[in-house]
Amino acid sequence: MLKNYFNVAVRSLLKNKLYSFINIFGLAIGLAAFLMINHFVAFEKSYEQHISDNEDIYRVQLDVYQNGELIYKSSENYPGAGPALLEEFPEVTSSAKLYNMGSKNNVVITSENGETNPQVLKHKRFLYAEAAFLPMFSIPMIQGDAATALEKPHTIVISASMAKKYFGNENPMGKLLRLEDDDFNDELCTVTGVFEDVPENTHLKFDVLISFNTLFTRDTSGNGWAKKRYGNGWRRKDFYTYIKLEPTANPQRLESRFATLIDKYKPENKEKNMKDVLSLQPLNDIHLYSNLTDEAEVNGNGDGVFYISIIAYFILFIAWVNYINLSTARSFDRGREVGLRKVMGSHRSSLIVQFLVESLVINSLAMLVAFIFIFITGNLFHNLSGTPLTYIIWIQAWFWVMVVSVVFIGSLLSGIYPAFVLSSFKPMQVLHGKLKTSSGGVALRKALVIFQFAMSVALIVGTATVFDQMEYMQSRDLGFDMEQTIVVERPPKQDTSREVRSNRIKSFKAGLKQRPEIQSVAGSTLLPGKKLRFKTPIRTNLQSQDEAVPLSVAGIDFDFSESMNMEIIAGRAFSEELRDDLDSLVILTENASRALGFEKPEEAIGKRIEIERFRWSPSVVGVMSDYHQESLKEEKPKTLIYLSGAGSEYFMIKVNMDQSAQAISSIEEQWYKSFPGNPFHYFFLDEYFNSYYESERQFKDLFATFSILAIIVGCLGLFGLSSFTAIQRAREIAIRKVLGSSIFSIIQLLSKEFLILVGTATVIIWPVSYYLMDQWLDNYPYRIDIGWASFVYSGIVVLLVTAITISYQTLKSATANPVDALNHE
Secondary structure, three states: OHHHHHHHHHHHHHHHEEEEEEEHHHHHHHHHHHHHHHHHHHHHHOEEEEOHHHHHHHEEEEEEEEEEEEEEEEEEEEEOOOHHHEEEHOEEEEEEEEOHHHHHOOEEEEEEOOOOOOOEEOOOEEEEEEEOHHHHHHEEEOOOOOOOEEEEEEOEEEEEEHHHHHHHOOOOOOOEEEEOOOOOOOOEEEEEEEEEOOOOOOOOOOOEEEEHHHHHHHHHOOOHHHHHHHHOOOOOOEEEEEEEEOOOOHHHHHHHHHHHHHHHHHHHOOOOOOEEEEEEEEEHHHHHHHHOOOOOOOOHHHHHHHHHHHHHHHHHHHHHHHHHHHHHHHHHHOOOOOOHHHOOOOOHHHHHHHHHHHHHHHHHHHHHHHHHHHHHHHHHHHHHOOOOOOOOOOOOHHHHHHHHHHHHHHHHHHHHHHHHHHOOHHHHHHOOOOOOHHHHHHHHHHHHHHHHHHHHHHHHHHHHHHHHHHHHHHHHHOOOOOOOOOEOOOOOOOOOOHHHHHHHHHHHHHHOOOOOOOEEEEEOOOOOOOOOOOEEEEEEOOOOOHHHHHEEEEEOOHHHHHHOOOEEEEEEEOOOOOOHHHHOOEEEHHHHHOOOOOOHHHHHHHOOEEEEOEEEEOOOEEEEOOOOOOOOOOOOOEEEEEEHHHHHEEEEEEOOOOHHHHHHHHHHHHHHHHOOOOOOOEHHHHHHHHHHHHHHHHHHHHHHHHHHHHHHHHHHHHHHHHHHHHOHHHHHHHHHHHHHOOOHHHHHHHHHHHHHHHHHHHHHHHHHHHHHHHOOOOOOOOOOOHHHHHHHHHHHHHHHHHHHHHHHHHHHHHHHHHHHHHHHH
């Protein structure tokens, strides 16, 4: 019996090739889009899932307040936090501390095994790690023991790819690697393990881990400073701290007891009117829902992933609605078939099963075509979404459960209503040609068309808003000029003599300034795009300690403000000709001067300020216009700027347009002259700054692409529906033409209903679209206002697309010979 149902379903598909194609092709596009979006969403949500017991692991977050004002929310913490939590709370079963030196210092690691030409590599993906880290994070070891590899000082474990780079096919175990950095550290370490390359779906990406105990050996004086600095101290706060809890532990209840820990270890906070708050971040939430100071990498966008997943279901529902509309619209065409089947003895239940089987066949074929689409466009999708090719969704059981579920649910949802409509036809009415259109059925079809195009309008409004916001963020005046700027970080291998370092920097800058393709060279401790790490309470000499405000602190050299086109709105910039500028003057940003109580920038000039942490009382020499240190996802920082001199961490090199390649060659040549033995590395400032918009770019591209697909699916259904409408009204059209109606009036007659439905959908969805996109824009401190243009644009686009979609069939019907239609009747 089931075989017969399938045979009848296949014959029906072959008999009506056009509408079978529209149904299958439309569903296939919808299913392909649904599966690809779920691939992207699954990857974004898969972060840390490869780690055993990941749901029990937390990062300890630190929020710091001064005078009741939040200074910052940090992903890093005090070195003593982890050991104290482990000691004080029995729910904490283990803790692991990491020092992210790769983000704070310039590091080179050299092979030290008697090679003629040792491999020297600069490293950013590099951490000092406690021994507990490897087992806590389930790091798969190729060689070495995870439990003991990092126990001893001067031990190092490296990734398989790093082992290949340093040692080729030789066994890396027991080999020596020397670390040198721009803080004058020089550590010779022994390789005690090799781990598999870390996957892309983790917020901690590293190639090198050095034993945390190595940090304690830096104390050559024997006075114990290293133990306080890196061990159990509660002063510096620049360590990632992870803890693992008992599976039955309640993290919220545990957090509520952290205040007593702070009171115990930071009693001086009350005197300074400061407050530290410790909290637990679930490991699985970090990638999508964390945006703290000193994150290990730029994290994803949880809201963006949510919106994209909603689009997946929109597209799928639009595809299913197409099928329902086309199937019910074909009821007249299939009425005679149903009447004959009932006369021949078919029961209503068997007819329902027949049409549901037909729906199952169409959905199954559509899924097969969807897989072909995905196979063909796979690389394009990976480039669009940023999902790595190594993340394979097809091998995961849940994916196939989803595929089968979507086919069966789709078959049921899209087939049940047409099945009941068709099976309800009375045979005598059908065979005598007295079948009438159900007013309820017509109303449902109209409602479904409105739903389809309401979703399309919402997606167009959303796409326009996302594009406008991205354009706004990337074109807004940042307060500095980053075009044609090459950045070079200071050399990792540095001389301990400040005078020697200063002379080398002067030599580097002077050599570059002589090159015609170089416009300017400036040094700084700040890098636009990178969050300023340091904040401290600052006040004027006339204010009390309770009135101190938290300001970011950064250093620049004499040429920086002019080179980067940063506007001095009061006072002056630093001057190399004036000796006082060397150590007694500072510049404030405009918002910093206001925070210190100066109503006008001019009022700050010459005033003395107190920085008690440094025991320094400089005077304000200038006020600089506010600028965007980070992307427009963050507020402009209130910043105090000092003269960095030999302490500059970055060199900003302005080059002439169209001479970048020549400039890079000149910079590299001068680099090796001024800083021999240091590897050369550079990047373009605009590319670095805009990399912080990667999640927004990804969201924009995905949103736009799948919005277009949703509109295409809707148009396919509209094309099929307009074709059936024209066929059903063929006799009416013929009579109108015989009575003298023009082609234009016939086109107007056939188009009017669809255009009204689409117009209705547009008006209904506009306020909903406004609300949703306004909510999304509220995530940005600097955002566009949603103007009327986006809504008018969306309405025009949808109406135009509708008109084009139905134009073929309406024009064909309007120009058809009326005699043919009347003879057929």
